[in-house]
Amino acid sequence: MKAAIIMGSTSDLPKIEPAVEILKNYNVEVKVRCLSAHRAHAALAEFVDELNSDGTEVIITAAGMAAALPGVVASMTVLPVIGVPLSGSVLDGTDALYSIVQMPPGIPVATVAINGGKNAAWLALEIMSIKHDEIREKLLQERKNMQEAAAKANAEVIAKFEA
Numbered sequence: 240m241k242a243a244i245i246m247g248s249t250s251d252l253p254k255i256e257p258a259v260e261i262l263k264n265y266n267v268e269v270k271v272r273c274l275s276a277h278r279a280h281a282a283l284a285e286f287v288d289e290l291n292s293d294g295t296e297v298i299i300t301a302a303g304m305a306a307a308l309p310g311v312v313a314s315m316t317v318l319p320v321i322g323v324p325l326s327g328s329v330l331d332g333t334d335a336l337y338s339i340v341q342m343p344p345g346i347p348v349a350t351v352a353i354n355g356g357k358n359a360a361w362l363a364l365e366i367m368s369i370k371h372d373e374i375r376e377k378l379l380q381e382r383k384n385m386q387e388a389a390a391k392a393n394a395e396v397i398a399k400f401e402a
Contacts, residue, residue, distance in 0.1 A: 243290050244259060244269060245273075245283070245298065245308065247306075248302075254325055254354050255323070256356075258299060258357060258360035259271060265364055276312075277305075287315040291318065298312055299359045302335060302339075303328060303332065304328045304330075304335060305334070305335075309323075310346065324336040324338070324354075324355075326354055333353070361378075
């Protein structure tokens, strides 16, 4: 079970580290790289070539501003690519969001919310759960835990206001 996370800048790391932790919690081997589509395109191409042949199942990409990274990666692979638009410019991530979701037909990038690294990891796990029952079972238990926590919170609200 392998995934990769590519960010465009080391300043993106704090927004991506939670995704790494989620994936590792599911025993997914994660390769993490900082490779700008604009400043390190040759190294990026080399890394994506590696991912295309090493058993990697999904790639998470995170970038701000022009956010070319997710689309460039998607153009080099048929592996699922998840784009995480990041805030960091005067447009606070909307520029990155628009860039990532406006891919041309045939080169899709699944896109999560601005700074949505955690949901990118959850989506990657859901994709991987198609093939890996152990991930699927753990995700189902996680959903059950979420439902129980929501029910408990609701009961607490009811008790507070209807007592």
